[in-house]
Amino acid sequence: MDQFLQHLVNGTVLGATYALLGIGLTLIFGIMKVVNFAHGELYAFGAYVAYALVSLLQMDYFVALILAAGLGLLLGASIEFLLLRRCRLENIDEVMLIMIGVMIIMQNAELLAWGGVAKVVPTPFPQESIIIGGIYLSPTRLFVLGAAIVLLLAFYLVIERSRLGLAMRATFQDEDAARIVGVNVGRIYTLTFGLGSSLAAITGALLAPVFVVTPTMGDLASLKAFAIVILGGLGNIRGAALGGFALALIEEFGAAYISTAYRDAIGFLVILAVMIARPQGLFAARERVG
Amino acid sequence: MLIKPLYAMLLGGALLASQAQADDTIRIGVSQPLTGSVAASGTYVTNGARLAVEHINGKGGVLGKPLELIIEDNKSNPREAVNTAEKLILRDKVPVMMGAWGSTFTLATMPKLEEYGVPMVVETASSSKVTTSGNPWVFRISPTSMMEAQAFAKQLSSFAPAIKKVDFLSVNNDWGLGAAGAFKEVLESKGIEVGRSEIIAPDATDLSAQLAALKNSGSDTIIVTSGVEQLTLAIRQAAEQGIKQRLVTTGGSFPEPLVKNPGPKGYVSTHLLFFSPWTADQSIHPDIARTYMDAWEAKGYPFPGLTEGFRGYDAILTIAEAIRVAGKAEPEAIRDALWKVKLAGVNGDIAFHKEGPEGRESGQNTPNIYIIQLQDGEVSAL
Structure with missing residues (x-):
């Protein structure tokens, strides 16, 4: 029983970070229809910001988290404004090529700046785990879980309840109608891309003290994020969040009770099965566009 | 007509130059x-x-x-x-x-x-x-992993409490799987029980599922085979999850980041190295x-x-x-x-x-x- 609960706790913490990655991407990929291959690179960017600020400049970890989110927002918004705005998102091939280019440039820039050797970000929390009824959880992971849940809720409220969220949803449902009722469509595009990127960057910064920071860490994150978005249904915020938890728990329990060698394969097998049964994803109400 | 010999001369010159450099x-x-x-x-x-x-x-x-x-x-x-x-x-x-x-x-x-x-x-x-x-x-x-396993077997008496049952945590490639195989063979021949074998993908960063599965396996030692990055993650995450077993790493890599950023206090890990700069005076x-x-x-x-x-x-x-x-x-x-x-x-x-x-x-x-x-x-x- 202890082991089952330990797996549940591990899977939930991992799931919270998967959910953050998934929501960021579903904003960009699901709603804006930009196949954002650079999502994982923004995650790596956030982790390197944390490394530079905390390990090199001895800055407070929590300040670094906020700065990582801010810089991620700025970088994402710049990518949209400088690169995507110009091709007006009409030709998906062009957009894809641009994003692949951004991914390659960012990954190699990280390599050039920091080298290929993994970096470690010290945690501000005690190293000794919290033990409740035989279940172990490190304070760092507990903080990651808490922060992720707060961010998930905040994003949900912004998208579903705020005027900004309303304008975003309106823009991506019908751009012309949104323009007629006075929405600044260009600004919404830039802001959406920035917000999605910011989520990826803060996830990277949150996980930097849990894992290690490397220039190729974004590859795995991108792969998982795409899987989660497809699993949850394109453009569905709730779907991406639940998809994140679902994928993490499937991986964790699959590894624990079936085979650790096929941990990733089990996750993708379930996604394949979902695609066959429900091609629009688990939680999407409508058919996929395009 | 003049161009051809000129071209040949240039080409020849370039070849000579690169030859000389080489x-x-x-x-x-x-x-x-x-x-x-x-x-x-x-x-x-x-x-x-x-x-x-x-x-x-x-x-x-x-x-x-x-x-x-x-x-x-x-x-x-x-x-x-x-x-x-x-x-x-x-x-x-x-x-x-x-x-x-x-x-x-x-x-x-x-x-x-x-x-x-x-x-x-x-x-x-x-x-x-x-x-x-x-x-x-x-x-x-x-x-080879076999040489390592045999060298390790010679030192079994230095471990207290004694090693009675081992599990394996290995990276999923020729190195990790080969090492697990060699250590199993040698340790079994010494009468040590072999328990679970868990595998990690070469790029995996979250090893918590594998470690949680090994936690209550009843073994006293986990033999870990991977590179610097995953050794660091494995030791840190094992300590976080309260893994009681002794961790022994093979392959000669050393989880260097743990020197500057150690895990929980008192946690001990054992490493098979091919050069130990800490004890260099005792080398051949x-x-x-x-x-x-x-x-x-x-x-x-x-x-x-x-x-x-x-x-x-x-x-x-x-x-x-x-x-x-x-x-x-x-x-x-x-x-x-x-x-x-x-x-x-x-x-x-x-x-x-x-x-x-x-x-x-x-x-x-x-x-x-x-x-x-x-x-x-x-x-x-x-």
Whole structure:
């Protein structure tokens, strides 16, 4: 029983970070229809910001988290404004090529700046785990879980309840109608891309003290994020969040009770099965566009 | 009409120039993972190789010529490892190679060595397949997993409480699976029970599922095989999850980040190393170890990187000696000379014995293995 609960706790913490990655991407990929291959690179960017600020400049970890989110927002918004705005998102091939280019440039820039050797970000929390009824959880992971849940809720409220969220949803449902009722469509595009990127960057910064920071860490994150978005249904915020938890728990329990060698394969097998049964994803109400 | 001879002259001149440049130095091809999942180790080995070249060139080089390294990044990827070998052999025309950090990358490269007839000194690879598959161009200075397992078995009495049952946590490649196999065989023959075997993907960062599965397995020791990055993650995450078993790592990599950023207080991990800079005075040739360590320190490289940097250092010393014995920098002559090499290196004495099918043997060295312990960022000999 202890082991089952330990797996549940591990899977939930991992799931919270998967959910953050998934929501960021579903904003960009699901709603804006930009196949954002650079999502994982923004995650790596956030982790390197944390490394530079905390390990090199001895800055407070929590300040670094906020700065990582801010810089991620700025970088994402710049990518949209400088690169995507110009091709007006009409030709998906062009957009894809641009994003692949951004991914390659960012990954190699990280390599050039920091080298290929993994970096470690010290945690501000005690190293000794919290033990409740035989279940172990490190304070760092507990903080990651808490922060992720707060961010998930905040994003949900912004998208579903705020005027900004309303304008975003309106823009991506019908751009012309949104323009007629006075929405600044260009600004919404830039802001959406920035917000999605910011989520990826803060996830990277949150996980930097849990894992290690490397220039190729974004590859795995991108792969998982795409899987989660497809699993949850394109453009569905709730779907991406639940998809994140679902994928993490499937991986964790699959590894624990079936085979650790096929941990990733089990996750993708379930996604394949979902695609066959429900091609629009688990939680999407409508058919996929395009 | 004038253009043709002019063109020919230019072309001829260029060829002569490149020929002259190539003849000025003796080139050695290096294929190492400088990026990707085992980048830390590859970087250390490459730095060790650079130091050996500086050392040799400082003493006048080999056959009156300085050595020159052509370094290629195999990106911790077997496909890229093959590309680096083709590039080094075909474009740079190196007569000998060093590489490729790890069994999987080395095994992927080996058919190219045979195809083009270029010898390679393997500085890191523990799968027995490297020297038993019948490739006469391969000369390995690092120990096989079997040698490591046997060295470990000799030290079993140093562990208290005694090891009675072991589990395995292995990276999913030739190295990890091979090491688990060799340790199982040797430990079972010593009457030790073998329990679960858990596998991790080479790029995995979250090992919590595997560790939680091993937590209540009833074993007292987990044998972990992977590179610097995953060893660091495994030890940190094992401590976080309250894993009570003793962690023993194989393969000669050292979780260097834990020296600066140790995990929970009191947590002890055990490491099988092929060079221990903390106890260098007890090595076979302390003077050679000292020269290497001083050069490393002078460059400002991180101290724990010495544990793997020596691989590159010893490999280049070996190659240089073979070129000296051969009397010329040509692939076949170097290969024949490698069999005659008798050399004092950082790890100890280097010489090759024959392994693999008769008539197509590969060279295998018998290196020394050291066991150390890490606790709260402090290292001590076992």
